[in-house]
Amino acid sequence: MSTTLQPTATSGATDTFDSLDPANGDLVGTHPVTTRAEVDAAVARARGAVDWWGNLSFDERAEHLLTWRSVITRRIAQLADLSHRETGKPHGDAQLEIVLAIDHIAWAAKNAKKVLGARKVSSGLLMANQAATVAYHPLGVVGVIGPWNYPVFTPMGSIAYALAAGNAVVFKPSEYTPGVGQWLADSFREVVHGRDVLQVVPGLGETGNALCRARIDKLAFTGSGRTGKLVMAACAENLTPVIIEAGGKDSLIVDEDADLAKAAEAALWGGMANAGQTCIGTERVYVHENVFDAFMTEILDQAKDLRAGSDSGAKIGPITMPSQLGVIKSHIDDAIARGAKVALGGSDAVGERFVQPTILTHVPEDSTEITEETFGPTLAINPVASMDEAVRLTNATEYGLAGAVFSKANGMSIAHRIRSGMTSVNSVIAFAAVPSLPFGGVGQSGFGRIHGADGLREFTYAKAITRQKFSPVMNLTSFARDAATDGKVAQLITLLHGGKQTLK
Known part of the structure; x- marks a missing residue:
């Protein structure tokens, strides 16, 4: 068995590693190994960038994302060739996954406002004097660790949805496909005029470990179950929530x-x-x-x-x-x-x-x-x-x-x-091409969802707000509440919920 294609770091003023064509061993590119300090610096820059990106309106973010979609579409042959050289997959297969990724970017951009924007919810009879709303706010900085088998489509299921939700993203691509990851980050940087909304941190396992331990707000990982457990353990040190997609036996x-x-x-x-x-x-x-x-x-x-x-x-x-x-x-x-x-x-x-x-x-x-x-x-x-x-x-x-x-x-x-x-x-696999459907597994295949409305919400937190419209008939949140009020509350709750109910 050949072992010459394993990415290895070379020491020098700056450690680097090579990306090689698995079909013949040819050099595709040489990339720096991002250190822990450099990962932390990237996360700090992302924190600054999210102050701009996260405060844009949904429509403004959608405009940037749809522009990025168009850039990728126009350069699809370039990206497909790079993916072909780094993964070895035929050009047609490389193009197919990019096509699917483009469709997902468009869906996330166009649907984020509807899924995540503020909406009214019922306050119920007890709190009828309150107007209730819920909205989904961006978490802040999201880390993404991507796989090599689908280096565009799979990480894009996290990247595009996290960006559409208003987060900045720090992306660690697989050491086998760092060029694809760099291409994605560079093309998005053009769209946002050089801002650090999407950054790539190439490297080997230690770089991924550093991203897990950095001050990120969530991490999305795709890879083996064994590595997924290590990711969870590292993220647990800062109580960082994770999404794990860890393979299957379908x-x-x-x-x-x-x-x-x-x-x-x-x-x-x-x-x-x-x-x-x-x-x-x-x-x-x-x-x-x-x-x-x-x-x-x-x-x-x-x-x-x-x-x-x-x-x-x-x-x-x-x-x-x-x-x-x-x-x-x-x-x-x-x-x-x-x-x-x-x-x-x-x-x-x-x-x-x-x-x-x-x-x-x-x-x-x-x-x-x-x-x-x-x-x-x-x-x-x-x-x-x-x-x-x-x-x-x-x-x-x-x-x-x-x-x-x-x-x-x-x-x-x-x-x-x-x-x-x-x-x-x-x-077969048709669900992956439907952007509105959630993508993820159960058991040892992991947890959490990307794609669809569920995928957008994964990169947010729910923000609930009540606003008093008029003074309540009975003020329940006051030390002035008396026994007579308590009796009325008991009568009301009995009327509402004490009888036998039938579902219609």
Whole structure:
């Protein structure tokens, strides 16, 4: 296994690290390692910038964000090429995630006012003399630690929504994709005329640790569950709240009435796109036994020309993080050793940079190919006797991020029974492309939500205000309150809540 692509710091007057193309090892860029003192300084600058950004109106912030959206759109080929070189993913895949990110920026900008702006709420009969309002105010400075597999789309789910809510952002991109992170920060800086509203702090693990311990108001993290726990522990020192998106082991369920061609197409793409390096990608497939053989014939036919490589005919790129190659191989080997059947690929599919598509069937449920996140272009496809069994096996995991169901008659009912934050019916990963839907998981997949109204509110605190419209008939918040008033209050509350109520 090659280890030459691991980012490493070089010592000098200023420590730096290299970003390398995982397909061939070529140098993409050299970046400074941001020190703890420099992270603290960036957070201090962000604190100053939020005095301007946070006090703009929703419409003014939206104008800046929509301008940024337009800048990214016009330069999409430039950003996609940089992402391609740092991650190895095909240009088309790099462009696709940028397209989705652009749509999310636009949604956040246009909907922040409606979701977060002040609105009246009912005061109730007891407090009828009060006008009540609630609004959502920005927290201040938000830290974002992004992943390498989708270096634009995934962190943008935090960055754009935090910015739209009125926060400043300090962004630590993955050490594998620092150039993409710098590009995003630089392009936004143009839009806000050099202000420090969005800053990037490139570096290795220590830089991320420094951001967790800095005086930020919230941190959004995407990465492994193991690292997520370290992030939480570091943030706990300052009681800094966190959003954790920590991966999954998602399944795709195929009912006996499903369109098998579409289901196979979705499973293949969900499992193999981006070389399987997708937290919401498909890793397990449960197919009704009545259509299992037909499904296997279909998916293997669709996969016959699919391959990984760096040439224009390859649909799958390299494994971006070299250490993952060993994990992928160990999962495949463990499944085979326990009795799984190889339908495509296998142990020999794992090379020094690329992994060829691998499909295993009849994979034991206690194998690591089923229980642990593989993060490679592999699929474990097992037959089930019923949809009850499919749901039970799908939910028999510590993860709970996403999934998919293919069924003509029962798709929605099956989806509701899956313990996950997101499920798509008769498609795969569709929820990620809908900006109004929340994105996040349960269990070991993490907590908190990005995207949608929930994502906007994650980067705010609720501010409740009451304003007295007229003097109360009974002043309850006074030492002058007497026994007669207490008796009237008791009578009123009995009338309001003491009787048997029916829901209409």
